[in-house]
Amino acid sequence: MKGNAHLYDGQSAARHAVQVDLSEDRNALVITGDSLAAPVVWPLPDLRALGDHADPSQIVLTRHLDTPDESPRDPARLVVEDPEMVAWLHRTRPRLHRKDLRDGTGRRIALRLGGALAAVAAMIFVILPALANTLAGLLPLDKEIAFGQGVKAQMERFLGASELGALDCDAPAGRAALDRMVARLTGGQDLGYPLSVSVIDHKMMNAFAAPGGQIVVLRGLLDKAQSPDVVAAVLAHEIGHVVHRDPTRHALRTAGSVGLLGLVFGDFTGGTVMVLLAERLINASYSQDAEAKADQYAYDMLIAAGLPPSALAEMFETFRKEFGDVEGPMAHFASHPRLATRIDAANAASPQETPHRPALGTADWQALRTICKDRG
Amino acid sequence: MSDGNYAHGDYTGHGKALFWLALCTGLLTLLTLGIYRFWAKTRIRRYIWSSARLDGSRFEYTGTGLEKFLGFLLAVVFLAVYLGLIQIVLFYFGLRIFAAPQTPEQALAQTAGFSVSALALMPFIFFAIYRARRYKLARSRWRGIRFGMDKAAWGYAFRALGYWLLTLISLGLLTPLMTFRLEKYMTDRSWFGDAQFEQQGRWTALYAKMKHIFIGLVLMALGGTAAAFIEEPASLLTMLAVLAIPTGLVWFVIGVISYRVQCFAYLTRHKMLMGKIAFHAQPRTAKVIGTYIVGSLILSLLLSVAVAVFGGIAALMLSGLDLTAPDSTFEPGMIPPIVISVAGYLLTLIAAQAGALALITQPILRHYVQSLTVINIEALAEIHQRLADPGADAEGFADALDIGGAI
Structure with missing residues (x-):
């Protein structure tokens, strides 16, 4: 599993042409590119894809990370268009479309719902x-x-x-x-x-x-x-x-x-x-x-x-x-x-x-x- | 697509995919008694945003259904108290002042009195409009960079009230002033990453975009004047009146659409990002209206077929029952056809909404995106990320007040 992709680093609006490879222990994606200061490593279990994407031939990856954002996601995005890699991701990564809720979400819902109903x-x-x-x-x-x-x-x-x-x-x-x-x-x-x-x-x-x-x-x-x-x-x-x-x-x-x-x-x-x-x-x-x-x-x-x-x-x-x-x-x-x-x-x-x-x-x-x- | 230092907008969404998405989410909304609508809206936006592409990069919508639901609950607490009190007090004063309408004039006055309650909501509506746009921008990203907008919703609400009043007093003649100043207020507070937008141009330039509205009005006025002078029924004046009034009316409606489309184009062409990046937009009014007409025709054709099928089934099932019998009570045999009719009616409505999205909204959006060009695209690479906006009510007020339009 190896291929080319594009990375948006989540910090600048630059578009990085990158190579994606599996790490040696086969437990993470290693993303390398000439415009990147250091390789980016994303553990495989944390990979998530964007839902309801309009182009079924590509996958936009991000990773599960606790950020102050609306969802617990890394702001960086990896756009994968290589058909083999897309197929590999679909085949081996069942958790791609998992929804990750923060702790206490249930309590927040109950609180707001109770307040509104009251x-x-x-x-x-x-x-x-x-x-x-x-x-x-x-x-x-x-x-x-x-x-x-x-x-x-x-x-x-x-x-x-x-x-x-x-x-x-x-x-x-x-x-x-x-x-x-x-x-x-x-x-x-x-x-x-x-x-x-x-x-x-x-x-x-x-x-x-x-x-x-x-x-x-x-x-x-x-x-x-x-x-x-x-x-x-x-x-x-x-x-x-x-x-x-x-x-x-x-x-x-x-x-x-x-x-x-x-x-x-x-x-x-x-x-x-x-x-x-x-x-x-x-x-x-x-x-x-x-x-x-x-x-x-x-x-x-x-x-x-x-x-x-x-x-x-x-x-x-x-x-x-x-x-x-x-x-x-x-x-x-x-x-x-x-x-x-x-x-x-x-x-x-x-x-x-x-x-x-x-x-x-x-x-x-x-x-x-x-x-x-x-x-x- | 990029050619040199220009990048053209590109839209890749398919009608079929969007239709099924809207249909499924619409059904889920119905089944959950409306609660799923926040997730439905989110998913449809995710699809539409990711269909738009600029310089090879797709846009992204990062809003969540959960935050919209929570924001709505927050808005309900405020609005429940406010709306409930306002409505009952106004109804009381309506009774006290106008009592029972004895004449049509009084009935009109009473209706006007009751619609004051809508007026009492006006500041909230403008507040919600700004907040909704801020939320939409805060949840839009391109190349991983967040858009954003400053917190200034009350400032917008008060200005909007003022400009509306001015427009009303001037009988609509100051509409361009309102359009321009309100858009400028929002644009000047909008950001892409750490780069700020700026609205340039002059409000008086928008008068040219009102051209067709004026032509429509003049035609109607001509027709009306001609009608006032008619002496014999088969004269030239009669023909003038009969032709000019409907033509003027249609022209006026087209003029209003044209004003909106061309104002958008003018205002977009005079936006700047970071003082370096400019935009070009050339949407065609004829294309927008044409899409609307063709889409509506196809939709109504498909809907009438669906209604005929559903209605036929229900009618067949009901035909065995004698409903005209005196003292006819409720028969168990009536339940299936009634259920089919209600379900069919709701299904048809959901399908109609999904169809309108796929056949009208999306093609018009496609046209807007494709006629947009960004100039000096390379300067974008200098832009850096901005902080996340927690977006307290996540459109909750807009949802509670039923503002928001198609998407």
Whole structure:
């Protein structure tokens, strides 16, 4: 094994034409050249090649050496183009492409990773929620209502409304029945928000609260509810969200955490999917808590209004029949707690003996169920 | 190649090799949920750097994936706190000031209010741009000698903000001033071994490179004026307006590319190393645009074939299922086609990125390298090594802020 090559000594930009030979003990490369002051000796086990090199016919050698550089490598480079020598190196030197890590690399990774995770976790789970709570409290009521109207409008468009209010149901008799139900629930107490409950003509079985006291009930929920008590229970739950300012806090927190997550997952293909999944997961942990609190609020409100909290359980039972419950790991991604848990809690909250008067009389209940009938 | 005291740049990379490298590293990035991207970038740079050759010696990229990963983690700590706070506070003030948009004007104002958060990031973005260039230079070697750049990222960030503001106020008329001064700031702080670079030339010389931008603007203005005076639909004025506006627009876009290519050429021709070594660069705008168009055409052709194949398979598998049935719930039979569709979509994206690298980025780079000449190459032998730059964040800020471009 012997041949010509070029050496860059790592000290000057000169290009040395050199001869490469094996040492006598066959354990090192000896590099000699007219322009070199003394022969350079590189032990064979320390030889390393540069990876992902564009020219497969040559090998650029360096050697493993503890330097202050980014990798523990000698700054000198030996460019080998002699085909025999290239083949010999590939054949006899299995460690050419070894990655050499400095001592303590694992500790450095663990330290930085821990630091970054702690910073992100502290932001997402402590600082942003606290800030969102404070800011939600500071937001003037009229601004919050205006924001809520924007959110509601967006939701309506999402449900297929061509223009604002196009899907609103307001048959007068149904409207009056709904107002009577809300009045009975709130019992004249001041919620801190002007409640505005509306019904939208959509077959989905759902209801939601937007910021600033806006509650929207979808027609599908009225269709599927077995009794007026069930609708009252759902309303009480949504009023709970309103009083706790959940929608506003949610919007503020999401604004902070989405930007932050985009930063963590970066710009790679599929990164957006990761951001959405992570946001869902974080959001779920908060909203499950918010849902449980809204349920609790609903029990108290229902009992105060002389209605059984078990009506909420009836609603969840219908949900479970329609869609099934979330089980296993998927439960962490769901925005609501498990239905089975909520049904048990609602039943447990119901007093044994209640003098029960339905939330609406038969005529009113019929009127509410047909609130969307003569629309448009 | 060297002829006498001149050395011409030379680029030997192959499209196929780069494509497979980018495809494999892209897949690994996907499988590792994005973590491998630091190693992917490193490996692609190693290939590209080692493809460029000057006077018979190849360049070398010595950056490592590990240091990029660690630098990114460092940047995350700073930016997480800063970004999270800025975004939530701005959103709050956006709500407070603008509330719900009632009119399109208000919606626009609100969007503008929210994009202030991007403005709050501007200093960091410029900071990251300088740091990224410093890192790239610090990890580039030629003949075993390190390139390098002084630590001056904040100085760059403040100047860049100032020049951007000037450019904005002057409606773009001072763009050459910004281009020149910012490049000079970076070049004058760049080194090869112990030899310093210097940017010479005058900023006013860059106005000539804006020629095609001005022609495009004038054409569009002419078309607009003609349109304003149209009285009868089939007149000469109508024809003028219909022709001049789109022509002007295309001309303007070409003008912007031309400005960038020719500014690079001018600025390179007026760089000096050690006061002795000069450079000559003659990239052709037509070649750059042509490469871009041809590359995009081939790529979109290949992609549409791939999409048709994947889409066809998924459609075939879905066709047996009745998805329109009322109250259709989730069926197990839907899983394979959905998985195939998502996987196919992500694979196509990765292949598209790898293809763009091999068919567009690399050929353009090849053109730039091959049209570069170094004058007085022999003086390079006097240059000696410089100290290693630890490069604290190793592009971490640039990565976190999604700056960086193709390579």
